[in-house]
Amino acid sequence: MSTAGTRQEQKERTREAILSSALTLAQEHGFAQISLRQVARHAGVVPTAFYRHFQSMDELGLALVEQSFDTLRQMIRDAQRDPDVFANIIDAAAEVLVDTVKQYKAHFAFVARERFGGSDAVRGAIRHELDLFVSELAVVLARLPNIERWRSEDVQMVSRLFVRNMVYNAEEVVEMPDNRPDLEERIKEGARRQMRLIVLGFEKWES
Amino acid sequence: MSTAGTRQEQKERTREAILSSALTLAQEHGFAQISLRQVARHAGVVPTAFYRHFQSMDELGLALVEQSFDTLRQMIRDAQRDPDVFANIIDAAAEVLVDTVKQYKAHFAFVARERFGGSDAVRGAIRHELDLFVSELAVVLARLPNIERWRSEDVQMVSRLFVRNMVYNAEEVVEMPDNRPDLEERIKEGARRQMRLIVLGFEKWES
DNA sequence: CCAATCAGTGAACACCCGTACACTGAAAGT
DNA sequence: ACTTTCAGTGTACGGGTGTTCACTGATTGG
Numbered sequence: 001m002s003t004a005g006t007r008q009e010q011k012e013r014t015r016e017a018i019l020s021s022a023l024t025l026a027q028e029h030g031f032a033q034i035s036l037r038q039v040a041r042h043a044g045v046v047p048t049a050f051y052r053h054f055q056s057m058d059e060l061g062l063a064l065v066e067q068s069f070d071t072l073r074q075m076i077r078d079a080q081r082d083p084d085v086f087a088n089i090i091d092a093a094a095e096v097l098v099d100t101v102k103q104y105k106a107h108f109a110f111v112a113r114e115r116f117g118g119s120d121a122v123r124g125a126i127r128h129e130l131d132l133f134v135s136e137l138a139v140v141l142a143r144l145p146n147i148e149r150w151r152s153e154d155v156q157m158v159s160r161l162f163v164r165n166m167v168y169n170a171e172e173v174v175e176m177p178d179n180r181p182d183l184e185e186r187i188k189e190g191a192r193r194q195m196r197l198i199v200l201g202f203e204k205w206e207s
Numbered sequence: 208m209s210t211a212g213t214r215q216e217q218k219e220r221t222r223e224a225i226l227s228s229a230l231t232l233a234q235e236h237g238f239a240q241i242s243l244r245q246v247a248r249h250a251g252v253v254p255t256a257f258y259r260h261f262q263s264m265d266e267l268g269l270a271l272v273e274q275s276f277d278t279l280r281q282m283i284r285d286a287q288r289d290p291d292v293f294a295n296i297i298d299a300a301a302e303v304l305v306d307t308v309k310q311y312k313a314h315f316a317f318v319a320r321e322r323f324g325g326s327d328a329v330r331g332a333i334r335h336e337l338d339l340f341v342s343e344l345a346v347v348l349a350r351l352p353n354i355e356r357w358r359s360e361d362v363q364m365v366s367r368l369f370v371r372n373m374v375y376n377a378e379e380v381v382e383m384p385d386n387r388p389d390l391e392e393r394i395k396e397g398a399r400r401q402m403r404l405i406v407l408g409f410e411k412w413e414s
Numbered sequence: 415c416c417a418a419t420c421a422g423t424g425a426a427c428a429c430c431c432g433t434a435c436a437c438t439g440a441a442a443g444t
Numbered sequence: 445a446c447t448t449t450c451a452g453t454g455t456a457c458g459g460g461t462g463t464t465c466a467c468t469g470a471t472t473g474g
Contacts, residue, residue: 007441011451030324033239035431048433049452056432116378117237117324127382157400164375165368171323175334193364200408214471218421242461254462256422263462419472430461437453444447 015053017043019067022060023106030113031061031122061114061122068107069129075100076136090199094191097166098184101173109174112167130167134159146202154205158198165194222260224250226274229267230313237320238268238329268321268329275314276336282307283343297406301398304373305391308380316381319374337374341366353409361412365405372401 021042025034036057040047054060075096079085085092101108115126138159141147147155169191176183228249232241243264247254261267282303286292292299308315322333345366348354354362376398383390 007449007451010441014451029326030239032237032324036433037431045451046453047431048435048454051433052451113323116320116322117239119236154400157397158404160397161372161401161404165371168371168375190364190367193361194368197365197368197408197412198405200411201404201406203411204407205404214419214421217471221421243463244461252421253423255424255464258463259421415474417472417474419470421468421470423466423468425465425467427464428462431459432457434457435455437455438451439453440449440451442447442449444445 011052014043014045014049018045018050018053018060019063023064023110026064026113027106027109030117031064031110032114032118058119058121061118062125064107064110065114065122065125065129068104068111069133071100071104071107072111072133080140090192090195093195094188097169097191098173098188101170102184105174108170112171112174115167130163134163137163144202146205150205151207158202161198162195165191218259221250221252221256225252225257225260225267226270230271230317233271233320234313234316237324238271238317239321239325265326265328268325269332271314271317272321272329272332272336275311275318276340278307278311278314279318279340287347297399297402300402301395304376304398305380305395308377309391312381315377319378319381322374337370341370344370351409353412357412358414365409368405369402372398 018039022031022034022039025038025042036050037047039057039060040050054063078100079092079096082092082096084095111126114122115130116123118126134156138152138155141159141162142150142152142155147158150158169187172187173184176187225246229238229241229246232245232249243257244254246264246267247257261270285307286299286303289299289303291302318333321329322337323330325333341363345359345362348366348369349357349359349362354365376394379394380391383394
């Protein structure tokens with residue numbers, strides 16, 4: 001039997017060193033351009049030890065996709081608990097988005113970059129997770145006043161529109177230099193205005 | 208003196224072989240992952256000959272950015288000449304977008320990928336060109352009925368919203384498998400609906 | 415016709431890559 | 445106490461990389 005043997009603990013620690021090393025290095029030049037040896041070196045481990053944890057860089061990439069979308073889902077869960085969200089969905093959403101992306105920059109940068117630049121496997125996984133996310137958001141949107149009676153395809157469409165803009169805004173935050181609260185506020189303000197414009201269209205939408 | 212000496216002609220032909228080889232190879236795995244030697248090999252030229260045309264892969268990348276945005280600008284110019292555009296801006300825009308992207312897939316794929324995945328130089332160049340493009344579109348939008356009186360920041364904001372969606376729709380066309388007119392129609396329909404929703408918001412927009 | 419130019423050649427270099435293999439030594443199981 | 449397990453080691457390999465250098469030979473211009 002085993003409770004928390006030092007054995008597995010150490011292995012887990014190394015695994016996480018590899019994951020976070022990969023994430024750090026990927027921030028500089030993109031995950032697709034970093035090598036197994038670079039990751040191992042940064043994690044303080046010999047290249048061959050890498051294989052005790054991942055069969056290939058692709059497998060590492062998939063693990064990072066999973067990790068990244070976990071923080072994305074956490075963001076949504078937190079946002080829904082926030083009482084401000086009911087008072088003013090748009091302002092709260094802009095706030096939460098910018099703050100969370102700033103906090104977990106590496107994860108969002110990873111998704112933004114590898115969404116198009118990564119290997120087939122990584123790209124496919126990200127695409128799939130984003131599609132899931134669109135559907136989840138559609139469920140939330142379907143409960144909003146003006147949208148209740150829409151055809152489900154239209155709800156999906158508007159959900160895609162929101163997710164696209166979320167992705168795009170996240171990209172801007174990721175590219176933003178540190179310590180520039182003015183830029184941060186501009187991005188928030190832009191996000192708010194875009195969402196407001198889209199919501200204005202809701203009332204008059206038909207077919 | 209020289210008019211069109213066979214000398215320069217041949218050089219130009221090689222240069223274009225290198226450019227188109229790079230574009231072709233980049234479509235498979237992304238420009239950032241292909242090597243100078245691969246490009247030279249595909250162009251039927253020895254690696255060292257590459258340097259007669261470009262100082263580095265980065266310089267090649269910048270040339271491809273230029274080439275790609277030339278076709279993008281051509282798309283806009285053609286669209287403005289099309290009489291249908293005045294009859295129904297939205298349907299025409301969706302049509303032109305999907306058709307042009309399909310025709311120049313390699314260029315749009317290049318921009319979509321390297322917009323985030325490329326080297327600093329390439330990424331910066333694409334970002335700059337896209338910003339220019341947003342401003343150009345804003346000038347066109349500012350002449351539309353409901354928008355005439357808007358503050359210029361709001362016009363820019365809505366222009367960004369359109370360009371973002373254009374980029375995102377282009378990405379979908381690029382990822383679309385060939386010979387799937389059903390998918391193509393779905394993307395067009397989605398683009399039309401999103402644009403219509405946004406335009407609906409125009410009338411009620413204030414501040 | 416002859417000298418200069420210069421796009422493209424081919425060999426050589428030092429380097430980094432992924433992976434195979436036999437290994438070590440401490441923790442885990444009995 | 446002993447054996448087994450297995451995370452991490454160290455060496456070695458074949459192969460792809462960017463860049464250097466001296467070169468060749470057809471086109472060019474006088």
